[in-house]
Amino acid sequence: MWTLGITQWSLPGNHGYTLPLAKQLGFDAVQLEFGSWEAGMALSHKRLRDLYARDSQALGIRLLPLTVNALCRYGVVNGLDTTDGQIARDTILASLEAAAELGLEGITLPSFGAGKIHTQAHYEHTVEALRFACEQAAPLGLTVYTENVLDAQAMTRLFQDCGSDQLRLLFDSQNYSVFGHDYAVDVLLTHWDRLGNHLHVKDGGGMGSMLLGTGTSPFAQVMDTLRNHTYTGTIVLENNYGSLPLCAMAEDRFSLIERDMETVRKAMK
Secondary structure, eight states, X not given: OOEEEEEGGGSSSOGGGHHHHHHHHTOSEEEOBOOOTTXXXXXXXXXXXXXXXXXXXXXXOEEOOEEOGGGGTSOSTTOTTSHHHHHHHHHHHHHHHHHHHHTOSEEEEEOOGGGOOOSHHHHHHHHHHHHHHHHHHGGGTOEEEEEOOOOHHHHHXXXXXXXXXXXXXXXXXXXXXXXXXXXXXXXXXXXXXXXXXXXEEOOEETTEEOOTTSSSSOHHHHHHHHHHTTOOSEEEEOOOTTSTTGGGGOSSHHHHHHHHHHHHHHHTO
């Protein structure tokens, strides 16, 4: 049976309320963000990790693989030996330590912003970084997720070049269409065995969020694929419910989350 989750950064308000809010709304799981380099990598602090671990156990909310969004600002595409690459390297190591202590499955390394792959050199440096992360994750029994917009063939090559069973794909229903690509479902089907335990769903026009099924992403086709293949992982909402234009659709922003939750439930029947 599939379950429902939400990303920490999708919930309006202070992130300190993330798990109680998720429980109140009826989610099964939450995906936390490791924290920015500038702000001291929040979950590198044991006291904060302990608070999340306590709330997770008390509320019965599972914690999904930790997302390292800092790599969108400090990319690995120019090499781990660059200034940005060294920050990324240190952040990866600290996030693996945090994930291990929290008892999570692993970490997610996104390839967007400063980490988006534009050239062959970018690709090769990304492979280098993923190999490094997988090598460090293996002794800890952790998984590394890559989130990118490569097509199915390029993803096959990425998995082969990284050469690690620790590596998984974090699939997202909208990322591909944001960058003008129409091969989301092909990637999903081709790499079904690499999905791991969760994936993201969101919708919109460009980077702006819209309610699921009302934007330009192939949301309906993705949900049909999940239902027809009896998906049993966690479907994670990643719409930005606290920001424009989506938040202007209702005075109670949390009602928008509930509408998207119901949309997913209906699509999976």
